[in-house]
Amino acid sequence: MIQNTVTLSSEFKSQATRAILSIILFIFTYVVLVILALGLTALCVYGGIMLIITYPRLITILLGAGLASLGILVLIFMVKFVTKSHKADRSHLTEITKSDEPELFNMIQQIVDQVGTSFPKRVYLSGEVNASVFYDSSFWSMFFPVKKNLQIGLALINTLTLDELRGVLAHEFGHFSQRTMKVGSYAYNVNQVIYNMLYDNESYDGLIQSWASVSGYFVPFVQGALKIIMGIQWVLSKIYGVVNISYMGLSRQMEFHADEIAAHVTGYAPLRNALLRLELADYSYNTVLNYYGDKVGDKITSENLYKEQAYVMQFTASETQAPIVNGFPQVTLDEQKKFNKSRLVIKDQWASHPSTEERVERLEKTNIEVQTGPPRPAITILKDPEATQKRLTEKLFSVVQYAGPTVHQPFDVFMDSFQAEQVKNSFDKRFNGYYDRKNPIKFDLNKAKKEASVDVSALFADEKLDMVFTSNALQNDIETITQIATGAYPMKTFDYDGKKYKKADGFALVKELKLEQEQVDEAIKQNDMEIYTFFRQRESAAGSDRKLAGLYSDIFAYDEAGDERVKLYSELINATQFVSTTTPFDVIDMNFKAVKKLEDKMKAYLGEFLNDPQYTNEISTEMRETLEAYVEKDLIYFLNEQYLDSNLQKLFQAANYFYYLVSRAYFLRKKALVDYQAALLDK
Structure with missing residues (x-):
């Protein structure tokens, strides 16, 4: 079995040791805090009972109950994470079985046998460019075995060869086989426990508020409990940093280790090629999504988004002159490095994955080569690729709210439209x-x-x-x-x-x-x-008029004006940050007065954009209707001690449109200049 042939590096062992020590540190700290909480609870309950027994009156009953609740509230805070579970969202996933995709499952079984691990509990197809192992976790999953699931993105399968897909899946099963996966799981769950106690307190805050509202006599004791809890959170925040850093360090080493396991299955080249192409595949996928995002108002959808993704990837490769091998663009590390002239080297201790460059260089150092079969697109491993692509495309668009019935855009129309957009914006x-x-x-x-x-x-x-x-x-x-x-x-x-x-x-x-x-x-x-x-x-x-100087003067003049407008946008966004934090009512009113001054300036600029003919084709019907309605009205954002969320949403949408138009206005000037220079070359 491959997992027995791949040795753990000294750095891997070191990170695993750090992760174990950080877990021990948390356990020790937590046990001490729980003992103190139990002691506090016992004292508070005892004191409350004695107060009631000694002075049996209504006021002492309330004070005694309040005193007892102080300790109980702290203890509940310390153990509330036990009932918390983290279920992975499966709404975007489509489960498949061996009867659905026999060839894919046979390939998975072969990899499982080679790596020496267990078959996943369930296999899912997702829409995006991704493959991952996931499982539902809770506090109790640290003590009981949890079966893992495999997720494979169709947009990933769509952009790889079969050997490259095998390499990616072998990497994921490399995680299945890692003995230190349990250490990583413990570190992950410890992180979740601390996170729950630091930030996931919505239901607990509701409990606190409900209890405090029962009687005014309870309020001082609730406030005392909150002060103690703040101290506990301060301690846990320090532990959180230690545990998280060690977990991230171990996670990066686990990625390198899984890569080496994959190299033993397919050789280093397939996984290397897949890693280098992932950014292009993801760009192509998101480009198609953004394209149809702009078509929501027109109620236009795609019948097969993945066919369009493949087209965009090929188109982009031809534009960048990337070589095509076996029907797929080959992206090189040297090409990626060409754009990065930074001399700064920072080891990001908070990153869960190494950089693509680091992974590729490690893979190439293994120099492991494995004889594989003839090149074949990975999508052909599916029983009916086109039907699967259409089914997941339909599922993807089903979550979008349209104003009426939708129509599929033909593929040839997409190609023509996409190419026209590229010419327009390049x-x-x-x-x-x-x-x-x-x-x-x-x-x-x-x-x-x-x-x-x-x-x-x-x-x-x-x-x-x-x-x-x-x-x-x-x-x-x-x-x-x-x-x-x-x-x-x-x-x-x-x-x-x-x-x-x-x-x-x-x-x-x-x-x-x-x-x-x-x-x-x-x-x-x-x-x-x-x-x-x-x-x-x-x-x-060429005997032309002096148009060139005018184009340069125009772009230089707008450069300053554009900077001023971008600054206005930033000031407006920063001035509205208070709506996401707890803010006194009088301060909210004062803040919105400051926002109003900035908003009036933005409305004046928006009016200029809406009335300028040169931006007619840049403003969609939906954008124009939204902005005209916004500019004409003075919206109220805070009334009767409540935020008016629908109006705030209109403000932020208008601000985003404003930023887009400011950027677009500069681009149009730049485009006019460059196109004119290109025309002069032709002459």
Whole structure:
């Protein structure tokens, strides 16, 4: 059996030991707290009884009951998690059996036999790009065995070869076989227990409030119980951090271990290829979902969303010039690294999974190769692939609320519409993605050179694109290191460009990086000026009018206006954060007065968008109706000491539309500029 041939790394053993020690720490702390709670309860009950016996009056009966309840409420808080269970939501899943999908079940059985583990209790198909092991858990599942279920996403099967799917499933069964899975399960359940006591207190709060409302004499004792509970929560919050970090560390090692088990089943290449393609598969799936999300008002649905997902994946691969092997795009690690110029290395101790890059590099180091059969799309393992795709598509759309009967959009209409949307929202490929990841940097048009010193291929060469990636990476690194230095990101040390830094060194490093970013941005600005000069020459040679300068001036002017509007959106969102927290009534009224001033500014801008003909095609019928109704009315958001949720929803929806229109307005200007430059190239 493969599980016996894969040895545990020293790091795996170390993380397992840490997880066990953190569990022991929790058990010890919890037992001490329970003993103290029992002692407090006994004292409170005894004191309450003695008070009633000594002074048998109505007031002493109430005070005695209140005193006894103080200890009982604390004890109930300490044990309330015992009755809490965590059932996985299965509403989006479709259970399948061996009679439904015999070939798939035979493959699962083969993997189970190879890995040396048990067959899942149930097998489900889901819609998304995912495969996972799940089970219902409770406090008692730490002591009794729990059968695990397997979930396989149809959007995953749809985008893999059969060997790649086998590798992904072998990874999941690698988790089934891990002896340390029980340690992980204990750590997970301990986390759930602490989480329940820290945050999942809705029903307990209801109990507290109900008891306090019985009599005013109970209120001081309820308040005393709450003070004690706050102290217990403070202790548990410290333990939660320790347990959670150790659990996440063990979880990452379990992923590496399961990957190695999968490599023994299929070789390292199938799982590596699957991991690298997952992001593209997920992007394609969500692109189709978003496409139909915009069609809800038109009551248009898909008959086979997965056929469209496959088309989008192939289309995107052709756009990015990714090679197609055996009918599937091949995504390489080098291609992914090309976009990431960051020199900051942070081991995220809170991440439950290693990065794709880490997993791929570990897999390749195994260098395990296994002879497999001829390439075959994984979707063909299903008995009737198209019928299954249509059935899950129908289930997916069934949860959407439509205003009336829906119609399926033909596949060829989807293709034409999708391609048209791509042309509408993308830039000419001759610019090498230069404008996909940056906006033109503002400069004085009058200070640009009179003659271009380089040709167009040099202006949009890969090294120019690298400058853009470098600037973006520096900006992200500066923000992250600033968070580390200020303590917002809890880390003592970090690595940058191969050198280890202490937290306190972050401020000095940020100064250096800002200077470096300024130099890179200046180089990008000079290139933008060269681009302007080049196309101005083209424009002059073509005998065109001086449209280019106007397009640049327009985009530079709107850049400042757009920033102001984005700032307004951020201020409005931040100003309404209080609605999600407990806030005194008088403060709520005062806050909404501040919101009203920001809202009036936003309404004025929205009016401009609605009345400007250049945005007619950008504003859908549903959006226009929503915004016109919002702009024309002065909505009330708080009345009779209650939030008016429907009006708040209208406010937030209008704010989101506003942000979309602000961003879209800039894009349209940028698109007009780039399209004009492309037209000059054609001339």
